[in-house]
Amino acid sequence: MSVKIKICGVTRVDDALLACELGADLIGLNFYRPSPRYLPLESALKIKQAIAGRAALVGVFVNAERSFIERILTELALDFIQFHGDEEEGALAGWPVPTIRAYRIRSETLAELIRRSRADYVLIDSYDPALFGGTGRALPLAMLKGIDLGRTIISGGLAPDTVADAAALNPWAVDVASGVESAPGMKDPSKLRSFIVNAKSSR
Numbered sequence: 400m401s402v403k404i405k406i407c408g409v410t411r412v413d414d415a416l417l418a419c420e421l422g423a424d425l426i427g428l429n430f431y432r433p434s435p436r437y438l439p440l441e442s443a444l445k446i447k448q449a450i451a452g453r454a455a456l457v458g459v460f461v462n463a464e465r466s467f468i469e470r471i472l473t474e475l476a477l478d479f480i481q482f483h484g485d486e487e488e489g490a491l492a493g494w495p496v497p498t499i500r501a502y503r504i505r506s507e508t509l510a511e512l513i514r515r516s517r518a519d520y521v522l523i524d525s526y527d528p529a530l531f532g533g534t535g536r537a538l539p540l541a542m543l544k545g546i547d548l549g550r551t552i553i554s555g556g557l558a559p560d561t562v563a564d565a566a567a568l569n570p571w572a573v574d575v576a577s578g579v580e581s582a583p584g585m586k587d588p589s590k591l592r593s594f595i596v597n598a599k600s601s602r
Contacts, residue, residue: 481500
C-alpha cells in the first residue's frame with residue numbers, strides 16, 4: 400500500500416495547488432484560532448474551490464465545540480475531521496466522515512494507544528506542553544519500529560531529509576506543516592517539492 404502524503408496548515412491557494420500538483424493526497428486546513436496557521440472559513444472555501452477534489456480535505460480542530468465542527472464540515476464538505484486537542488474519545492463518535500485523532504506522545508505505550516483509539520486513523524505527534532502541533536520538534540522514529548502503523552499518520556518535526564525514513568516504516572500517511580515552511584502558514588516551494596519527492600521515493 401502506498402504511503403499517503405498530508406500537507407497540513409495550508410493557508411494559501413497557491414500552496415494548496417502546488418501540493419496537489421506534486422502529488423499530495425491530503426490537505427490539512429487549521430481551524431484553531433490561536434494557531435499561526437489558522438484559516439477563516441472564507442479562505443478555506445477558496446482553497447477547496449481551487450483544488451477541486453484533487454486532494455482530500457482535512458479539517459483540523461482543537462477542543463472545538465461540536466456545532467462549530469459541524470458547520471465547517473457542512474460548508475466545506477470535508478473528507479476527514481482531525482481532532483488535535485485534549486478531546487475525550489467520545490467526541491470522535493457519530494461523524495459521517497473518517498476521523499483522525501492526534502496524540503502528542505510522551506511515555507505511553509504506543510502500540511496500546513493506537514489499538515484502543517476509537518478514531519479511524521491515529522496521528523502521532525511530538526509533545527509540547529504549550530502547543531497543539533506545528534512545533535517542529537522531531538519525533539524519535541525508532542519508537543515506531545515493530546508497530547503496526549496501518550492506520551497511523553506519522554507527524555512531529557518531519558522534514559524533506561527525514562520523511563523517507565518515516566515513510567519506510569509503512570504508516571498509512573506522513574504529515575508535515577512547519578517542516579516545509581518559510582514562515583508559519585507559508586509553504587516553501589522547494590521544501591514542499593523535496594518533501595513529497597522523498598516521501599514518494601519510499602513507496
